Amino acid sequence: MTTTVGSPAGAARRPGTTATAYPRYLAGRLGGAAVSLLAVLVTSFFLFRVLPGDPVKAMTRGVPTSAGQMATLRRQFGLDLPLWQQFTDYCAKALTGDLGTSYQFRAPVGELIADKLPATLLLTGVAVVLYSAVGLWLGTRSAWRHGGLGDKLNTGVALTLWSVPSFWLGLLLIIVFSVGVGPVPGLFPTGGMESGDETGPAYVLDVAHHMVLPVLTLVAVGYAQTLLVMRASLLDEMGGDYLTTARAKGLRDDLVRRRHAVPNALLPTVTMIFINLGHVAAGSILVETVFSWPGLGGLFYQALSVPDLPLVQGLFVVFAGAMIVMNLLADLLYPLLDPRVGR
Amino acid sequence: MSLLTIRDLRVTYGTGTAAVRGVDLTVAAGRKLGVAGESGCGKSTLALALLRLLPPTARLTGEILLDGEDVLTMKWGRLRAVRWAGASIVFQGAMHSLNAVHRIGDQIAEPLLVHRRATPNAARERVGTLLEQVGLPAARASAYPHELSGGQRQRVMIAMALACEPRLIVADEPTTALDVMIQAQVLRLLERLVTEQDISLVMISHDLAVLADTCDRLAVMYAGRVVEEGPARDVYDAARHPYGRALSAAFPRIGDPASRLAPRGLPGDPPDPAALPPGCTFHPRCPVALPTCASQDPPLAPAAPGHRAACVLTTGSPA
Ligand SMILES: Nc1ncnc2c1ncn2[C@@H]1O[C@H](COP(=O)(O)OP(=O)(O)OP(=O)(O)O)[C@@H](O)[C@H]1O
Ligand code: SF4
Numbered sequence: 001m002t003t004t005v006g007s008p009a010g011a012a013r014r015p016g017t018t019a020t021a022y023p024r025y026l027a028g029r030l031g032g033a034a035v036s037l038l039a040v041l042v043t044s045f046f047l048f049r050v051l052p053g054d055p056v057k058a059m060t061r062g063v064p065t066s067a068g069q070m071a072t073l074r075r076q077f078g079l080d081l082p083l084w085q086q087f088t089d090y091c092a093k094a095l096t097g098d099l100g101t102s103y104q105f106r107a108p109v110g111e112l113i114a115d116k117l118p119a120t121l122l123l124t125g126v127a128v129v130l131y132s133a134v135g136l137w138l139g140t141r142s143a144w145r146h147g148g149l150g151d152k153l154n155t156g157v158a159l160t161l162w163s164v165p166s167f168w169l170g171l172l173l174i175i176v177f178s179v180g181v182g183p184v185p186g187l188f189p190t191g192g193m194e195s196g197d198e199t200g201p202a203y204v205l206d207v208a209h210h211m212v213l214p215v216l217t218l219v220a221v222g223y224a225q226t227l228l229v230m231r232a233s234l235l236d237e238m239g240g241d242y243l244t245t246a247r248a249k250g251l252r253d254d255l256v257r258r259r260h261a262v263p264n265a266l267l268p269t270v271t272m273i274f275i276n277l278g279h280v281a282a283g284s285i286l287v288e289t290v291f292s293w294p295g296l297g298g299l300f301y302q303a304l305s306v307p308d309l310p311l312v313q314g315l316f317v318v319f320a321g322a323m324i325v326m327n328l329l330a331d332l333l334y335p336l337l338d339p340r341v342g343r
Numbered sequence: 344m345s346l347l348t349i350r351d352l353r354v355t356y357g358t359g360t361a362a363v364r365g366v367d368l369t370v371a372a373g374r375k376l377g378v379a380g381e382s383g384c385g386k387s388t389l390a391l392a393l394l395r396l397l398p399p400t401a402r403l404t405g406e407i408l409l410d411g412e413d414v415l416t417m418k419w420g421r422l423r424a425v426r427w428a429g430a431s432i433v434f435q436g437a438m439h440s441l442n443a444v445h446r447i448g449d450q451i452a453e454p455l456l457v458h459r460r461a462t463p464n465a466a467r468e469r470v471g472t473l474l475e476q477v478g479l480p481a482a483r484a485s486a487y488p489h490e491l492s493g494g495q496r497q498r499v500m501i502a503m504a505l506a507c508e509p510r511l512i513v514a515d516e517p518t519t520a521l522d523v524m525i526q527a528q529v530l531r532l533l534e535r536l537v538t539e540q541d542i543s544l545v546m547i548s549h550d551l552a553v554l555a556d557t558c559d560r561l562a563v564m565y566a567g568r569v570v571e572e573g574p575a576r577d578v579y580d581a582a583r584h585p586y587g588r589a590l591s592a593a594f595p596r597i598g599d600p601a602s603r604l605a606p607r608g609l610p611g612d613p614p615d616p617a618a619l620p621p622g623c624t625f626h627p628r629c630p631v632a633l634p635t636c637a638s639q640d641p642p643l644a645p646a647a648p649g650h651r652a653a654c655v656l657t658t659g660s661p662a
């Protein structure tokens with residue numbers, strides 16, 4: 001062989017990893033999210049026009065109303081105008097943040113939603129964070145000892161709970177832990193968010209007390225998905241040569257897992273966790289109903305049964321908007337977590 | 344005393360594959376042993392066995408004495424202490440052997456910290472020194488693996504292997520994935536550093552020419568066994584075993600990928616480890632096989648001074 005001793009093979013940088021890559025990526029994602037939001041606005045208007053029932057008749061149900069009064073109501077809510085004009089009015093207002101006036105509550109849709117939003121965000125926010133954590137933890141354990149008894153038990157229980165209807169589990173929990181069964185005393189309130197007479201730290205505890213059962217229900221039926229995705233993702237990583245390197249370096253098994261395998265396996269689950277966070281606004285209509293939780297779920301149910309078109313549209317925009325925003329956040333965060341994606 | 348002594352090492356995977364079937368080898372302190380053989384003959388299995396890195400379902404018997412201590416019977420704590428600090432490995436594909444989400448500086452420093460060889464600050468400094476030793480600027484420590492070229496990544500692997508100043512480095516086809524010019528550079532670098540620091544080297548390759556050029560002694564493996572072992576130049580220039588001769592004829596120049604799977608002049612495929620031929624495992628492909636070869640398996644025996652081969656033709660007539 002006649003080759004020379006290796007000369008320093010200096011800093012050959014790849015193109016595409018320059019400092020301008022991330023801002024451009026950012027702009028692209030923001031633009032995409034804006035377009036999606038517009039699409040949601042448009043869709044929400046037409047989607048709910050197919051609901052059966054005459055809103056004005058529904059509004060005046062049980063109240064004797066003359067044809068003249070009906071016509072006045074129609075004019076008041078702009079329902080006498082041609083559809084295209086209703087649509088342009090709606091768009092113009094929506095862009096200024098005005099989501100219209102609820103037919104049944106005669107109050108601005110924005111205010112109605114803002115009123116119920118915190119309760120929903122609190123309940124589902126806590127639930128999503130908890131079930132993501134539980135799912136990631138159990139998924140990691142399952143994959144690391146895959147095929148063993150613990151793994152089978154883990155995935156079996158998670159899948160069983162996943163297939164249980166949430167309202168049924170909620171009712172069961174109410175019967176056992178609120179009403180009390182046999183020797184079990186009623187430990188938790190049957191529903192609502194507060195007892196109504198507490199302030200300060202006692203109020204916080206009171207709300208937490210009310211949250212236990214609905215959160216438990218949501219976590220129980222929700223963590224399986226995270227578990228399965230994390231398990232599959234970690235199993236994929238476990239054949240990785242870099243883990244052999246880590247073991248060869250003399251790392252303890254738990255360090256190999258925590259420092260090397262899990263960070264790689266987490267990447268695919270990040271997007272999923274943000275999509276779950278996107279569900280936060282929509283909450284869980286069934287669970288909120290079972291536990292009489294004063295959130296958006298109940299409001300949506302009431303709005304659909306009229307149908308209260310402005311309120312339904314408004315809620316739809318908020319639900320979809322949360323989804324879009326969380327997706328955007330996932331897209332923005334991902335390159336910061338995975339060095340291989342340009343930033 | 345030799346630094347590494349392997350005695351009758353056998354490895355059987357959980358699938359029943361007998362990948363290594365009785366290997367005896369020694370490496371003296373500061374010397375370099377080359378291990379050659381076709382794909383699937385058990386080279387990587389041997390390398391991983393040295394630090395007990397095989398899957399838990401693999402069964403290992405025999406002895407692997409590293410500095411007199413048997414790796415196969417060590418307690419876990421002792422084994423972890425020996426890993427990387429006593430012997431380190433340069434793996435084949437550096438892209439996959441490095442962790443994609445950690446900076447290379449942190450990955451090089453990791454064994455120093457795990458084995459308490461340095462404080463975090465001292466480790467950072469040592470990483471810079473190591474990177475410069477392998478011809479990379481110290482500032483590259485903050486790069487991620489994907490930001491480096493294949494050759495640079497393999498240099499990082501070498502820097503990492505040197506970190507704890509081990510007595511032995513095992514290099515499993517350290518340059519296969521690289522193009523020819525880079526291969527030669529990286530090999531030279533590894534050879535130079537190992538010589539300078541008086542570290543023993545076990546270098547694995549399918550390429551006998553490269554090994555002959557780098558190593559003191561050469562072992563040729565076939566179907567999980569060493570069939571020939573001796574001084575590097577002797578084995579390369581005057582192989583005693585018909586398979587050794589075929590291998591040395593097969594590699595006229597370094598890094599010809601076409602010859603990797605089918606050494607020139609050698610018909611047929613390497614045997615399936617699940618269905619090994621009886622007698623000498625090489626006899627179905629051997630150009631000079633005798634009728635008795637189909638039933639008699641010759642042991643590895645002296646064929647010349649300091650040179651062993653497992654063939655009836657070199658170790659005497661069949662019994
Ligand atoms: N984890 C495993 N489980 C079962 N069999 C395996 C495993 N790893 C390797 N083998 C088998 O053991 C034999 C030896 O494999 P090994 O990787 O040691 O060969 P090698 O000489 O390194 O080949 P190459 O030159 O292709 O790297 C092969 O038949 C292979 O199929
Ligand atoms: S023992 Fe027989 S078959 Fe085996 S290598 Fe020697 S001559 Fe060939």
Ligand SMILES: [Mg+2]
Nearest residue numbers: 386387388515
């Ligand atoms: Mg190999």
